[in-house]
Amino acid sequence: MLQSILISIPHGILLGGAYGAIALGLSVIFGVTRIVNFAHGSLLMVSVFAYYGLYELWGIDPYMGIVIVAPIMFMVGYVILTVLIKPLIIRERASVVEPTSVMLITIGLWYALDNLFMMIFGSNYRTLDTKASQTNIVLGDATFVTQLSRVIAFVASFVLAGLLWFITNKTELGKRIRAVSQNRDAAALCGVDVYKTYGIAFGLGAAAVSIAAACLSQFYFVQPQIGSTFGTKSFLIVVLGGLGSIPGALLGGFIFGLIESVGAQFITTTSASMLSFLLFIIVLVVRPKGLMGKL
Amino acid sequence: MKSKTAGDFLQNKLFLIVGAVLLLVAPLPFGTYEQNILIMVLFYAYAAIAWNLVCGFVGVLSLGHAVFVGLGAYISTLLLIHANLSPWIGMFIGAAITCMCGVLVGYPCFRLKGPYFALTTIALGEIVRIWVLNNEYFFGIDIKGSMGLLLPQTGFQPLAFEFANKTTYYYIMACFVVIGLIVSYRIKTTKLGYYLTAIKSDPDAAESLGIPLARYKLIAMAISTFMIAFAGTFYAQYYRYVGPDRIFGGDLSVQIALIALIGGQGTVFGPLFGAILLVPISELLSEYFGGKVPGLHLFIYGVIMMFVVFFMPNGIHDYVMRFLKWLERGFWKMLGKGNKKPETANL
Numbered sequence: 294m295l296q297s298i299l300i301s302i303p304h305g306i307l308l309g310g311a312y313g314a315i316a317l318g319l320s321v322i323f324g325v326t327r328i329v330n331f332a333h334g335s336l337l338m339v340s341v342f343a344y345y346g347l348y349e350l351w352g353i354d355p356y357m358g359i360v361i362v363a364p365i366m367f368m369v370g371y372v373i374l375t376v377l378i379k380p381l382i383i384r385e386r387a388s389v390v391e392p393t394s395v396m397l398i399t400i401g402l403w404y405a406l407d408n409l410f411m412m413i414f415g416s417n418y419r420t421l422d423t424k425a426s427q428t429n430i431v432l433g434d435a436t437f438v439t440q441l442s443r444v445i446a447f448v449a450s451f452v453l454a455g456l457l458w459f460i461t462n463k464t465e466l467g468k469r470i471r472a473v474s475q476n477r478d479a480a481a482l483c484g485v486d487v488y489k490t491y492g493i494a495f496g497l498g499a500a501a502v503s504i505a506a507a508c509l510s511q512f513y514f515v516q517p518q519i520g521s522t523f524g525t526k527s528f529l530i531v532v533l534g535g536l537g538s539i540p541g542a543l544l545g546g547f548i549f550g551l552i553e554s555v556g557a558q559f560i561t562t563t564s565a566s567m568l569s570f571l572l573f574i575i576v577l578v579v580r581p582k583g584l585m586g587k588l
Numbered sequence: 589m590k591s592k593t594a595g596d597f598l599q600n601k602l603f604l605i606v607g608a609v610l611l612l613v614a615p616l617p618f619g620t621y622e623q624n625i626l627i628m629v630l631f632y633a634y635a636a637i638a639w640n641l642v643c644g645f646v647g648v649l650s651l652g653h654a655v656f657v658g659l660g661a662y663i664s665t666l667l668l669i670h671a672n673l674s675p676w677i678g679m680f681i682g683a684a685i686t687c688m689c690g691v692l693v694g695y696p697c698f699r700l701k702g703p704y705f706a707l708t709t710i711a712l713g714e715i716v717r718i719w720v721l722n723n724e725y726f727f728g729i730d731i732k733g734s735m736g737l738l739l740p741q742t743g744f745q746p747l748a749f750e751f752a753n754k755t756t757y758y759y760i761m762a763c764f765v766v767i768g769l770i771v772s773y774r775i776k777t778t779k780l781g782y783y784l785t786a787i788k789s790d791p792d793a794a795e796s797l798g799i800p801l802a803r804y805k806l807i808a809m810a811i812s813t814f815m816i817a818f819a820g821t822f823y824a825q826y827y828r829y830v831g832p833d834r835i836f837g838g839d840l841s842v843q844i845a846l847i848a849l850i851g852g853q854g855t856v857f858g859p860l861f862g863a864i865l866l867v868p869i870s871e872l873l874s875e876y877f878g879g880k881v882p883g884l885h886l887f888i889y890g891v892i893m894m895f896v897v898f899f900m901p902n903g904i905h906d907y908v909m910r911f912l913k914w915l916e917r918g919f920w921k922m923l924g925k926g927n928k929k930p931e932t933a934n935l
Contacts, residue, residue, distance in 0.1 A: 381897070397897045404887070405890030411882055412882065570711040
């Protein structure tokens with residue numbers, strides 16, 4: 294028993310890395326634009342299907358496929374913000390009421406996208422059988438076995454986090470993003486095109502989640518439901534880790550991965566997810582900033 | 589001094605009266621399939637009206653209200669199955685307990701801002717759903733977990749809220765809807781309603797005027813959850829089965845919310861219009877496309893939602909009201925009394 298618990302810890306950390314990678318995009322979007330993008334999971338799901346399509350139709354390995362899908366998802370994110378969300382922000386600026394309509398439109402988008410794919414592809418599981426998903430990494434005479442794709446996902450989460458950190462802290466674009474996230478009006482007064490920066494941030498978030506999707510697609514099912522599952526999880530992770538904090542997203546991811554993995558040794562997996570939700574509520578009520586949040 | 593004629597009396601209330609008449613006769617010419625659709629329209633309308641009481645009037649977004657529907661359903665059904673208590677009484681007990689739960693939930697959660705509150709309600713809904721799904725006993729009471737609660741089918745037992753005829757269920761639900769509309773109207777046009785509107789538009793200004801935010805938000809929450817529990821009981825009695833996935837599920841929560849939002853949140857008739865528009869779409873789509881195109885009706889809901897938020901942020905309520913007033917004016921013009929401008933209260 295003890296051994297299975299101990300083994301579940303590294304499994305949980307690996308899984309947590311993947312969760313963190315998925316949540317990174319959401320953290321960036323929320324941190325910069327204060328928009329709660331309920332459609333985040335849907336973007337993940339769409340990316341996963343894109344990789345699935347690329348692999349099944351033309352044999353393009355998902356990691357290669359990133360070069361195709363990530364820029365497309367960046368543009369999708371940019372377009373979503375500019376076409377759907379920007380008019381609402383402008384409209385809402387005029388009134389004192391809190392901008393709930395942005396939240397509502399992302400909810401509508403979430404339901405529309407998830408169910409559109411459900412209609413087209415049905416709820417059957419599909420899997421991607423690639424080299425990375427088939428190769429197993431075995432440690433110490435089969436006490437610890439995991440897929441290569443999970444390890445890659447774990448590493449990728451750090452690479453992605455590093456990339457996002459670099460973009461936000463070391464580039465001119467990053468300066469604009471940080472300015473806009475700190476004070477929208479002051480940034481506008483300094484000549485920053487606020488909505489274009491929002492669009493870029495949204496696009497970055499979408500591209501980030503599409504990279505995470507490439508990793509996820511190789512050890513998880515391809516199915517429309519993953520949109521809702523991971524979307525909700527991403528919110529839990531991002532709140533736990535602290536909105537807008539990149540290391541926070543990773544940390545939150547690890548905590549969640551551990552809860553689910555270790556918890557599953559004691560109770561069923563679905564019950565373990567109940568603990569995650571409970572932790573989420575406790576964090577929100579007790580320390581809304583999250584573990585590492587700066588907002 | 590103008591004398592009050594029957595015409596004057598009817599002036600502002602024509603559509604109400606026509607609506608009431610329609611409500612009364614609607615199920616009669618139809619068969620059981622159509623009656624089921626009508627009952628579902630009323631069910632969702634009632635649930636959306638109850639949701640609207642806290643969310644539309646106060647301005648928070650609860651995406652987990654199905655929890656309260658489920659609580660009402662489970663409590664009254666468990667009392668029926670285990671204690672042989674008639675659901676007519678059980679539903680009040682269910683509503684009271686649900687109401688207390690609602691206030692308990694609202695108390696810590698109301699200080700969360702918009703999106704956080706929404707996420708919390710989603711999380712709460714999931715916690716309850718998963719817990720019920722995985723647990724067979726609650727303090728010794730058998731709640732049957734994932735199997736759901738099955739109600740005895742004995743045909744016709746009016747004292748046990750069981751009827752053989754769909755029409756009876758229709759009229760019961762119609763009564764609920766009328767009560768719901770009256771409660772909405774009474775709240776909206778009295779002091780409570782004005783306080784809630786103030787809290788919704790600008791909480792800081794309201795607070796600076798001395799309005800205790802928490803207390804009124806909790807009052808609205810209490811009324812809303814109390815009312816929506818009855819919908820849960822009705823659901824159980826009508827379908828004779830409640831399962832945790834449906835009655836505590838996120839889908840039901842979001843459906844109720846979408847219906848109220850698309851119909852027009854914060855208004856009296858909005859949720860009813862929303863239900864009349866959306867529920868038939870959903871039912872007819874599942875009839876024609878059934879299992880072949882899963883999720884079609886939710887897709888359409890999502891698209892309509894985006895459309896409405898983008899172009900009609902107050903829902904279809906305003907447009908429907910304008911259309912009805914136009915109809916009314918045309919009607920009076922036809923009768924030769926066309927000069928008067930009807931001034932219906934802005935519901």
